[in-house]
Amino acid sequence: MMPAGPVELLDYDVQPGTAGASGPSGGLVLLHGLGEDKSALQPLGARLCPAGSVAVYPSLRGHGKSPKPAWGYSPWDCAADLQRIADTLPSRLHLVGFSYGALVALATAIALGPRRVRSLVVLDQSFEARPAKAFAGGGGEVFRAELTYLKWGFDHRHLLFMAAGAGIPMLTVLASHSHVVPPGERGRMLASAGQRQMVRVLDTDHRGLVSDVPRLAALLEDFYLRTDLC
Secondary structure, three states, X not given: OOOOOOOOOOOEEEEEOEOOOOOOOOEEEEEOOOOOOOOOOHHHHHHHOEOOOEEEEEOOOOOOOOOOOOOOOOHHHHHHHHHHOHHHOOOOEEEEEEOHHHHHHHHHHHHXXXXXXXXXXXXXXXXXXXXXXXXXXXXXXXXXXXXXXXXXXXOOHHHHHHHHHOOOOEEEEEEEEOOOOOHHHHHHHHHOOOOOEEEEXXXXXXXXXXXXXXXXXXXXXXXXXXXXXX
């Protein structure tokens, strides 16, 4: 059955890299958190994306000028949105996601696979189910109700194992004072770290993690160098 109308694509910007940046070559795709848009991680991308590469900044569905359907806000819906524009992006991709964008980045890495996704950076996102945080609103807040239910209502830890099993190098950066990742889960992430799944903790809160661009960029640069991606 053909769709009733044309599929709307994400709104996104593509910016060329700059001389002096020491991130990975190819395409650096940076995915924002809830309530933000494509501009949120541009300072980080500008710091990391080297000359000859491009930084890609999408607004996730329901955000910015991207489509706002009534339903469909699971990480897999958002990953499909990125698949729809993948043919316009470089063949070698490095994904960086913050908060809910990190869950979307993880789902996208699994969907596109290791031939396409050469690295993954997860910034302060919980992957364990926490149903008490799921929003129970209704009426005009269907968008938020579905999105938070699909974010917090399910255990997504198996996605981390799938990415590791696919051989995608991954860095997880956690905030020591995060309201998103509780101390117990942070400890379990640290305990599961390995050579291909690095975990680092910064002494800051959830928002401070991405607002301190120089400190965060230094961690990512070290990860890219250690995994020989630059």
